[in-house]
Amino acid sequence: MYNFEFEQPSTVAEAVAALADEDAQALGGGQTLIPTLKQRLASPSKLVSLAGIAEMKGVSIADGVLTIGGGATHAEVAADACAPLAALAANIGDPAVRNRGTIGGSLANNDPAACYPSAMLALNATIVTNAREIAADDYFQGMFETALDEGEIITGVRINVPDGANYQKFEQPASRFALVGVFVAKTAEGVRVGVTGASEEGAFRWTEAEAALNGSFSADAVPAAPSADGMISDLHGTAAYRAHLVAVLTKRAVAAIG
């Protein structure tokens, strides 16, 4: 890696100030950024670690609202979040990844095969930053693209605990990221279906399935596979295969919720 300066502020305000420098880069758990730096594919002048910020820690549930600090690790989410999201977090990467990687880091990176984005969409989550609150529907804007502004930090995530939810992940055989992942949730606003891994546009909601499931919440009601147009095609699966998996996994998630 190239040389960089390193800061570890203890408050969000200090972090925001530190990130004002040109070419400064926020560092969450570093599970994507550190390998990128080691390969010399990025050269930030300064890394601002968010690991020392107490106000970004913790996972709690109160009055039906789940609050997760942006700095909470996957392991902490797996331990303390509501069951469907905890199960998702418990199957991200391996123990080393789960004990370093954070939900804020994952959401800010918005890898098209990451697990969390599908859950945020399906759970109608609110992404809380140092500056504002962003609805999940507005947050994800394509592969590695989000609504975050330069220097904006995800301080937390707020979710109304759903009536029922389930995540089905079909693993890419090498990376074990989601080849396709589908998160189905019964929320106060109705059934929502979030899909990751499949689309060239990143995580998306399968609204056709949502409409059908709002009519009848059963696996049989899940529509035929969505169009393969715009789906990812690579070594591990064609676009048609991914489209097919979207439907299969949606059915399985619905059946699991019952």
Added chain:
Amino acid sequence: MPKDSGIGASPKRREDVRFLTGNGNYTDDINVHGQAYVHFLRADVAHATINGLDTSAAEAMPGVVKIFTGDDFAEVGGIPCGWGVTDRHGEPQQEPKHPIIAHGKIRHVGEIVAAVVADSLEQARDAAEAIELDLSDLPAVVNMKSAAEDGATKVHDDLTSNVCYDWVFGNGEDDAMEAAFASAAHVTTLELVNNRLVANPMEPRVAIGEHNKSNDEYTLYTTSQNPHVIRLLMCAFVLGLPEHKVRVVAPDVGGGFGSKIFHYAEEAFCTHAAKACGRAVKWSSTRSEAFISDAHGRDHLTTIDLALDADNNFTALRTRTHANMGAYLSTFSTSVPTYLHGTLMAGNYKTPLIQVNVKSLFTNTVPVDAYRGAGRPEATYSIERVIDKAARELGVDPIALRRQNFVTEFPYETPVALTYDTGDYHGTMDKLEAAADISGFAARRAESEAKGKLRGLGVNCYIEACGIAPSNVVGMLGARAGLYDAATVRVNATGSISVFVGAHSHGQGHETAFPQVVAEMIGIDESMIDIVHGDTGRVPFGMGTYGSRSIAVCGSAMVRATEKIIAKAKKIAAHLLEASDADIELKDGVFTVAGTEKSIDWGSVTLTAYVPANYPLDELEPGLEETAFYDPANFTYPAGAYACEVEIDPETGKVTVERFAAADDFGNIINPMIVDGQVHGGIGQGIGQALLENCVYDEDGQLLSASYMDYAMPRADDVPFYAVDHSSQTPCTHNPLGVKGCGEAGAIGSPPAVVNAVIDALQSGGHDITHIDMPVSPSRVWAAMNG
């Protein structure tokens, strides 16, 4: 009752204590005073002309010691190929120069273009980024079939084509083959791909070159399976150094699987650069570099035809294979698809007529060479898949079809030049049928079907030629090295023993198993015996470890040396006991005069050898140290039968291996636990090849599967617990231990079992699918089902 020591016992592996407690001494653990670090600038395009290479800015960077380009190595030799194959017209293989650093042209992604030596690795990397490279891209030759066409872009301008050789082998002349196929009652044909693999040992390669100015001696520390071979190739062919001035040390090595047999450019570079720079030079491969610089494995495209008569007897077998050599000929590359593949095409069967054709091709990809099994897995896969397809076409039981065609009388001369000395294929298949509980399969299939899954059973046999090899035989076939091995047994005055062996242990457990043999022969405790290996400065000239040869070849040398030790020790004992040495018996470490109570223990005799006060000095030299070189009389022929059961999720196409059973005949076994472990590991790699691993280039010669994000290694939850049975034992007839070798069997025998099981499962679900190429990924299975 199982033994607790000696041959046939299973003591825990003594080397694991240091490995598991972080006390291993791997090459990267070695640091030489004052060492500099090299960073290799590697090609990021597959094929290009180098118009210019400007290192002036880089040379001025902080910490830079020296920068090397192809010009600096233009006068030294290229990396040699260790096997010359003669083609069907009697012509030698085409053999381009394999430079240490690319000179004039780049021929694969990952090829070394320049080498920067600096005080620190980061400084070397910084400077490498300042090298200005002026390239003209050329079309990349990636696909083997188009590489073989007339007028294809050539990887090497000075060769006549991309064809290294077009080789034909076997007893089947063209006319005879045509007649056999024309008169066959049934012909089964299959086209298949033996997928390209990356070896991926746990430890990436490392090389440290050191030069001693006081005596002009070099030391190369390297991650090698065969330090003497590296010393010979590097000294005699590349750098032109006298062998006695060069010591090659391969300390603890974290897995090789073949990929650490070969002499690599980085080894010659670090040795040469140490003198040129006046200080030691160290290179540690990153995992990313390993993907584009370690030799790859397999990569065959094969068409195979099997002819059967009306009674389902095999009458003829014909294969045509394209084999990828990559951009240059790695050390044993040319032998793998020929003499390690074509010679195995008889399998376990008495097919009377066989013709093998292999066309090996140059492409703009990383060199391809031996990977666990090396040619034998490719042969086994082709044979066992086509037999399985034939059984399904004919509606006969695949096991019965195999049994009907088994070789049953030994020795058996195959149509492809080998003589199987011994075996019991029916007996081994009986063991498999029991271990796999084949009779219970129908019930298990019903259970799977009740869950909505398809279940399949795949069975296959394998045979391998191991213990490579009789030097005169392989010499006639083009080997440019002898393939004996050597051992020195040094008995110390107090009776403890160091055995210096030419074999190299990089996971095989030699340090545990070899002493079991010597302990058994002398009757002393294993803890009194240590193995020394991996250092040309300490061990006799041996050929190293690959091809499941260590115990069969080096173990035999060790037995011969130990026999010499015992013979001499008996003479000393006879002198001390005032008897004739012919009357001395050695048992449990005690020498006794036959028929008397007169005896003397091992330690008293060894002490006398070194303190020869009362000693027949006029007849016998003092000391107790003997060396033996052993050249095998034949290959050994481990053989076995494997069974795999898979479940397929018809909605996703995902295949899971539910059960796997292996019955192997390894002849006599020294340490059953280690043998089990070898088979377990091999099956894991075979399942990896069958279901997961795939090395893929795009049409520009860029490696798409260049990291673990895209190259799928098998993990613990991808494989089941294995049922292994090694009780079918027909000892090798021509080596002193009756051993055959076990290191590669699992990787050779398992891929066809997995694919046969997948096809069985799909056909049970009514799918008219006769073949899916490896890796049988969920996506491929789903595509086949929804064709």
